[in-house]
Amino acid sequence: MFRKFVSVALFVSFLAMSTSGLMMFVIEKPSFTIQMHPVHKLFGIIMILAVICHLTYNYKPILKYVQNRSVALFGGVLVCVLVLLYGVVINNEVPAEIAIPMDNLAAEAEGHE
Incomplete structure (x- = not known):
C-alpha cells in the first residue's frame, strides 16, 4: 500500500515541478518566479522524498x-552535464549591488520580513 502512495506522490510532485518550472521558464519575470516559488519548493521536497522511497524499492x-553499457x-553524460552546469551557475555570481536588493524584495514578497 505504501508503494502506491509513493507512486502517486512521485507523479503529482512531478506534475507540480514540471508545470511550475515550465511556467517560470516561459514567463521570465522575477515577480512570477517569486509567486511560483512556494509551490516549486514544497513539491520539490515531496519529490525528493518520493524519489528516495522509489529508489529504495527499486x-x-x-x-x-x-550494467548496460549504453x-x-x-x-554518465547526464551527470557530467549537471556538474558542468552547476559549475557555470556557481561561477556566474550576481553582483552584490543587484543581488542584495533583489533578495530583500523577494523576502518581502514572500512575507519573510
Whole structure:
C-alpha cells in the first residue's frame, strides 16, 4: 500500500515541478518566479522524498539497468552535464549591488520580513 502512495506522490510532485518550472521558464519575470516559488519548493521536497522511497524499492532493477553499457554512458553524460552546469551557475555570481536588493524584495514578497 505504501508503494502506491509513493507512486502517486512521485507523479503529482512531478506534475507540480514540471508545470511550475515550465511556467517560470516561459514567463521570465522575477515577480512570477517569486509567486511560483512556494509551490516549486514544497513539491520539490515531496519529490525528493518520493524519489528516495522509489529508489529504495527499486534498487536492484536500477542496478541492472546501469550494467548496460549504453545506459551507463547516458547516465554518465547526464551527470557530467549537471556538474558542468552547476559549475557555470556557481561561477556566474550576481553582483552584490543587484543581488542584495533583489533578495530583500523577494523576502518581502514572500512575507519573510
